[in-house]
Amino acid sequence: MIRLKGLSKHYGNIKAVNRLNLSVSPGEIFGFIGPNGAGKTTTIRMMGGLLAPTEGSVIIGGVDMARRPEKAKKKIGLIPDQPFLYEKLTGMEFLQFTADLYGIKQDAFAEKAGKFLNMFSLFGRAHELIESYSHGMKQRLAISAALLHDPPVVIVDEPMVGLDPRGMKMVKDLFRTLAAQGTTIFMSTHTLKLAEDVCDRIGIINKGLLVATGTLTDLKHAADMGEVDLEQVFFQLTEEESAS
Amino acid sequence: MRQVVSLLRPRLWSFKNRGHAKKGGIRFFVFGGIGLFFWTGIFAVSYRVLVYFQRVEDIGDILAYKLLSMVLLTFFSLLIFSSILTALSKLYLSRDLSLVHSLPVPREKIFLAKWIESTLDSSWMVIVYTIPVFISYAIVYESGLFFYANIALALFPLCIIASALSALVVLAAVVILPASRIRSIFVFLGFAVFIILYVAFRLLRPERLVNPEACSSVLVYLRSLSAPASPLLPSTWAFDSLKAALSGDVRNSLFHAALSWSGAVFLAFVAVWAAKAVYFRGFSKTQAALARPFQTQSKGLNIFFSFLPGPARAVAIKEIKTFWRDQTQWSQIFLVGALIVIYIYNFSVLPLEKSPIQTAYLQNLLSFLNMALAAFVLTAVTARFAFPAVSIEGNSFWIVRSGPISIRAFLWIKLFIYLVPLLILSEILIVATNLLLHVTPLMMYLSVITVFLLTPGVVAMGIGLGAAYPDFTSENPAQSVTSFGGLMFMILSATYIGTVTILEAGPVYTVFMAGIRGHGLSYLQWAWVVGSFSVAFLLSILAIVLPMRFGRKRLLVSLI
Ligand SMILES: Nc1ncnc2c1ncn2[C@@H]1O[C@H](COP(=O)(O)OP(=O)(O)O)[C@@H](O)[C@H]1O
Ligand SMILES: [Mg+2]
Numbered sequence: 001m002i003r004l005k006g007l008s009k010h011y012g013n014i015k016a017v018n019r020l021n022l023s024v025s026p027g028e029i030f031g032f033i034g035p036n037g038a039g040k041t042t043t044i045r046m047m048g049g050l051l052a053p054t055e056g057s058v059i060i061g062g063v064d065m066a067r068r069p070e071k072a073k074k075k076i077g078l079i080p081d082q083p084f085l086y087e088k089l090t091g092m093e094f095l096q097f098t099a100d101l102y103g104i105k106q107d108a109f110a111e112k113a114g115k116f117l118n119m120f121s122l123f124g125r126a127h128e129l130i131e132s133y134s135h136g137m138k139q140r141l142a143i144s145a146a147l148l149h150d151p152p153v154v155i156v157d158e159p160m161v162g163l164d165p166r167g168m169k170m171v172k173d174l175f176r177t178l179a180a181q182g183t184t185i186f187m188s189t190h191t192l193k194l195a196e197d198v199c200d201r202i203g204i205i206n207k208g209l210l211v212a213t214g215t216l217t218d219l220k221h222a223a224d225m226g227e228v229d230l231e232q233v234f235f236q237l238t239e240e241e242s243a244s
Numbered sequence: 245m246r247q248v249v250s251l252l253r254p255r256l257w258s259f260k261n262r263g264h265a266k267k268g269g270i271r272f273f274v275f276g277g278i279g280l281f282f283w284t285g286i287f288a289v290s291y292r293v294l295v296y297f298q299r300v301e302d303i304g305d306i307l308a309y310k311l312l313s314m315v316l317l318t319f320f321s322l323l324i325f326s327s328i329l330t331a332l333s334k335l336y337l338s339r340d341l342s343l344v345h346s347l348p349v350p351r352e353k354i355f356l357a358k359w360i361e362s363t364l365d366s367s368w369m370v371i372v373y374t375i376p377v378f379i380s381y382a383i384v385y386e387s388g389l390f391f392y393a394n395i396a397l398a399l400f401p402l403c404i405i406a407s408a409l410s411a412l413v414v415l416a417a418v419v420i421l422p423a424s425r426i427r428s429i430f431v432f433l434g435f436a437v438f439i440i441l442y443v444a445f446r447l448l449r450p451e452r453l454v455n456p457e458a459c460s461s462v463l464v465y466l467r468s469l470s471a472p473a474s475p476l477l478p479s480t481w482a483f484d485s486l487k488a489a490l491s492g493d494v495r496n497s498l499f500h501a502a503l504s505w506s507g508a509v510f511l512a513f514v515a516v517w518a519a520k521a522v523y524f525r526g527f528s529k530t531q532a533a534l535a536r537p538f539q540t541q542s543k544g545l546n547i548f549f550s551f552l553p554g555p556a557r558a559v560a561i562k563e564i565k566t567f568w569r570d571q572t573q574w575s576q577i578f579l580v581g582a583l584i585v586i587y588i589y590n591f592s593v594l595p596l597e598k599s600p601i602q603t604a605y606l607q608n609l610l611s612f613l614n615m616a617l618a619a620f621v622l623t624a625v626t627a628r629f630a631f632p633a634v635s636i637e638g639n640s641f642w643i644v645r646s647g648p649i650s651i652r653a654f655l656w657i658k659l660f661i662y663l664v665p666l667l668i669l670s671e672i673l674i675v676a677t678n679l680l681l682h683v684t685p686l687m688m689y690l691s692v693i694t695v696f697l698l699t700p701g702v703v704a705m706g707i708g709l710g711a712a713y714p715d716f717t718s719e720n721p722a723q724s725v726t727s728f729g730g731l732m733f734m735i736l737s738a739t740y741i742g743t744v745t746i747l748e749a750g751p752v753y754t755v756f757m758a759g760i761r762g763h764g765l766s767y768l769q770w771a772w773v774v775g776s777f778s779v780a781f782l783l784s785i786l787a788i789v790l791p792m793r794f795g796r797k798r799l800l801v802s803l804i
Contacts, residue, residue, distance in 0.1 A: 012532070050342055050345050051528050052528035069348075070350055083343070084343040088257070088262060089257050100253070101247060
């Protein structure tokens with residue numbers, strides 16, 4: 001469903017992402033983990049069509065992002081780490097705006113918007129200005145907006161930042177449900193617990209390089225460690241890289 | 245097109261939602277009142293000038309048409325000036341771009357939506373404030389209704405052309421210049437704007453209007469006045485259309501308007517086509533931040549500010565560093581520099597010797613006028629740089645608040661940091677223009693001292709009101725100038741400058757006339773001179789203390 005082929009991004013001399021090869025199959029939850037500055041956000045921005053890769057390509061559901069960006073973007077629900085919301089719109093107006101641009105029909109919109117607003121307990125405040133929302137509410141609104149068009153691929157950058165425990169649980173459950181329905185989820189995070197809990201497969205990125213991919217068991221194996229948790233694997237794999 | 249409309253919708257909705265806000269009423273009246281005041285003023289002046297021209301035999305019409313073409317050329321260059329800056333920020337720097345570009349919308353449609361927005365933003369003000377000029381033409385020339393319709397018909401394509409040309413310049417600049425050098429894009433654009441303003445100004449040759457003798461004979465003068473402007477200039481198309489409409493020649497007028505419209509449509513298509521090719525590439529490029537800024541000499545700054553206590557020094561150094569690293573500030577400095585050069589240049593070409601009015605008198609009058617003008621330039625610069633100084637702290641303001649430094653000290657440091665360069669700037673400005681005006685030594689001393697007194701007041705008002713009406717969440721704090729507080733600052737500062745100038749001009753005129761007539765001043769006149777200057781001095785002190793106190797109080801309250 002998602003394929004990254006030799007994806008690179010250079011900022012001047014910095015190789016923020018370095019020849020990334022990856023593929024994620026339908027219905028899979030892929031966890032993309034790495035320390036701060038590893039290149040997660042840069043990768044996600046390229047996948048979302050916000051940044052042109054220096055080299056390589058992003059293919060979403062068989063559509064090349066560089067060649068047919070609109071078609072590829074239609075398949076994606078993107079939730080950035082710092083989502084932009086028009087502060088002077090109401091929550092409902094913001095949803096309407098994104099729905100219009102995804103070409104969602106008006107009657108379908110009313111139903112979907114209601115569903116998500118309810119699910120994220122935003123319904124009562126849907127007609128208030130976004131600037132009066134708390135950080136977590138804004139985050140939940142951004143998630144609703146991204147899922148409104150039933151995308152087959154969901155790409156999330158650091159989904160848990162700013163959410164309270166209830167919000168976190170909601171998001172986790174949501175991801176599981178979506179994946180069970182066949183949605184592919186690509187999620188970057190440095191919350192290892194989250195990756196351990198929900199991800200089918202995990203990729204570890206460090207300094208722009210993908211250092212390992214696989215299921216949790218694969219990774220433990222690769223790190224040559226016995227019964228340990230992801231945290232230790234993470235430190236092992238990213239530190240080795242840093243030392244070399 | 246549906247998608248383009250959808251993309252423009254948040255702006256409309258935001259506008260509508262803002263309308264519902266509670267305290268909109270007072271602001272609306274203050275803004276509206278001031279706007280109306282300026283509008284009427286422009287109308288009155290242009291009406292009087294036209295009536296005056298009508299009375300001049302033979303060349304009255306020629307002068308009026310010359311003025312019309314100058315107005316249109318100025319209009320056009322102002323439009324280019326403002327739309328280059330708006331296009332750059334709308335197309336590449338606006339914060340909503342990361343959302344919009346992730347939506348499944350073709351890039352050229354994003355461009356189109358942003359470009360339409362930028363066109364409206366950059367032209368409405370210019371249109372609103374030039375319309376009184378055209379209306380006075382309509383009244384003086386007793387033109388029919390067609391002329392009024394023609395105003396819109398001729399001006400809209402001009403706006404579109406200016407905005408499309410600017411968009412093309414911006415699109416090209418962002419792609420051509422290396423990405424790691426966003427700063428050079430700004431310098432490049434600043435330079436482009438400077439050239440445009442300069443060329444436009446030279447094309448106008450305003451000194452010709454003042455000084456007929458520059459031409460060898462009246463005939464040459466007339467010819468130079470009525471010489472048509474280049475037919476390649478879009479403003480000429482609008483001019484021809486309006487001129488024909490003034491004399492009731494509907495067919496000719498429509499022809500030139502059509503020419504203008506076809507140019508506008510063509511350029512809009514070119515811009516969209518260019519955007520399709522390069523807009524995304526440029527957008528992607530502009531996101532790469534400069535990893536390594538200029539190495540500012542921290543050690544040097546540390547030594548320079550060693551007289552300050554620790555926390556104050558830290559704030560001062562931070563202020564200077566972030567200022568130099570903020571690229572938008574750079575471009576603005578460049579533009580301000582360009583405007584000042586043009587301003588000074590204006591004086592150097594004024595043909596004072598040829599004027600029939602008594603020169604010494606005129607020079608004194610001009611130097612007072614110049615003093616006020618220089619102070620207004622200072623106000624504009626302060627509004628742009630010092631007024632947003634508090635807002636610019638944005639989300640980082642908590643560091644200052646939680647640090648071991650009082651708000652009072654914080655504001656005074658800000659004042660000091662902006663005061664030093666602005667003082668130097670305004671003194672240079674006043675001395676240079678006074679030298680060009682050949683003012684008397686008395687006036688030179690007086691202006692230098694007055695500016696020295698005025699500047700701290702103006703900057704303090706900027707900092708104080710900026711602190712009183714801060715906007716930490718703004719997309720672009722520099723834009724807070726157009727807010728309520730910004731407007732208050734402009735009004736207060738203009739009032740202050742006007743009052744001080746008038747307080748000084750009266751007594752100086754008396755002294756001056758007494759000097760010419762050769763007799764001394766009476767006691768009463770002395771008292772007046774001394775009284776006036778003392779009041780001016782007192783005002784200058786109050787202008788520093790009161791705004792700073794007001795700013796601190798309001799800032800403290802707003803932080804609770
Ligand atoms: N706009 C940018 N300009 C220059 N360098 C950048 C930019 N964005 C990110 N980088 C650099 O690219 C690398 C990867 O950053 P990022 O993708 O944001 O990391 P992560 O999201 O994994 O924390 C970092 O070294 C960062 O400094
Ligand atoms: Mg990140």
